[in-house]
Amino acid sequence: MTDRIILLQAPGGVAQFRIEDQRSDPPGNGEITIRHEAIGTNFLDIYHRQGIYPLPSYPAVIGAEAAGIVEAVGSDVADFNPGDRVAYAGPPVGAYCSTRNIASEKVIRLPDAVSFQTAASSLLKGMTAYMLLEKIYDVREGSTVLIHAAAGGLGSILVRWAKSLNASVIGTVSTSEKASRAASYGADHLIVGREADIVAEVKRLTGGIGVDVAYDGIGGDMLLKTIRSVRPFGTAVTIGQAAGPVPPVAVEELRPGKSLCHPSIMAWCSDIGRYRDAAQAAIRALETGIVAEIAAEYALADVARAHEEMETGRAAGSILLIP
Known part of the structure; x- marks a missing residue:
């Protein structure tokens, strides 16, 4: 099988992707070579592709998480051996390829109980949930949280993680089918439909008070509704703009x-100590079943189709690329 790499020629649409044969170099000092078994996709990838979050230069390779098998180790690497099951997430981007050389300090050993697909679909989202629920705001028993897109990849992990902390969860979803999914993840209350009066519903569900913390990855006009759903001295968190820029x-x-x-x-992960803390916390969560559902798998060469599906917002879960 020919190794492939996906190059983003310039910011823009999926037509900017170019598929090339990959020539792999041996790992450098402190690096390991990973043969990817599964590559995760995130809305972050779309922001990188579109240029909302510009990259230093082009052509570039995007992708922030993957899982696979150690193929080779460079000098000064003592913690890994060829054949080890591993995963990574966070900066620097560059996961859209068959094999990758990466600093060993960025790599996390993968327990046998966690599949490559689960790690690739859930590690970065799990790290994000850890940051949001335990560091940005200290969610605990008795907390009431609002999670938008509660059936999505990140949303599903946020719901499950918040429930593991004994919080009360209000989720928003666009359809009744997604409401059923979010309920199965543990959401206590669901607000269904794009035209729902979210602020009024949140106030009704909280006795007019509002939630302690709200997580908004939708953006656009939703952020104002999110802020208005938060109680006095509570916290609104904006973590994305799937519906467009935030006014x-x-x-x-x-x-x-x-x-x-x-x-x-x-x-957050630019600090290696914070990165490893978040990654280890996410792996522990994955072992307990706090994972994203896998909505679809595409061959690496079908990256354009994967991005198009992600952008529709129809997928209830994560989308993987398989080299």
Whole structure:
């Protein structure tokens, strides 16, 4: 089988992807070579492809998580051997390829109980959930949280993780089918439909108070509704813009004492200590079943179709690329 690499020639649509045969170099000092078994996709990849989050230069290879088998180790690498099952997530991007050389400190050993597909679909999302639920806001027993797109890849993990912390979860979904999925993940209450009055429903469900913390990966006009769904001195967290750029928000919307936070898992993981803490926490969560459902698998060469499906928002779960 020919190894392949996906090059993004310039920011733009899926036509900017170019598939090439990959020539692999041996791992350098402190690096290992991983043969990918599964590659995860995230909305982050779309933001990189579109240029919303620009890359340093082009052509570029995107992709922030993958799982596979160690094929070779460079000098000064003592923790891994060929044949080890491993995964990684976070910066630097470059996962859309058959094999990859990567610094060994970025690599996490994969327990036998966690499949390559599960790791590739859920590691970065699990790390994001850890950051959001345990670091950005300390969700605990008695907390009430609002999670948008509760049946999606990240949303499903957020629901499951929040429930593991004994929080009460209000989720929003676009269809009754997705509501059934989100309910199976543990959501206590679901607001269904794109035209639902989310603020009114949240207030009704919380006795007029609002939620302690709300997680919004939708963007567009949703952020204002999210802020208005948060209780006084609660926190609204914006983590994406699947529905479009976030418009300016008047500071008066934060009265009385609401916080608005815009964290980045990639920035969080730029510190190797934080990265490894988050990755190990996510692996432990994956072992307990806090995972994203896999909505579809595409061959690496079909990356354009995978991105198109992601952008429709129809997929209830994660989409994988298989080299």
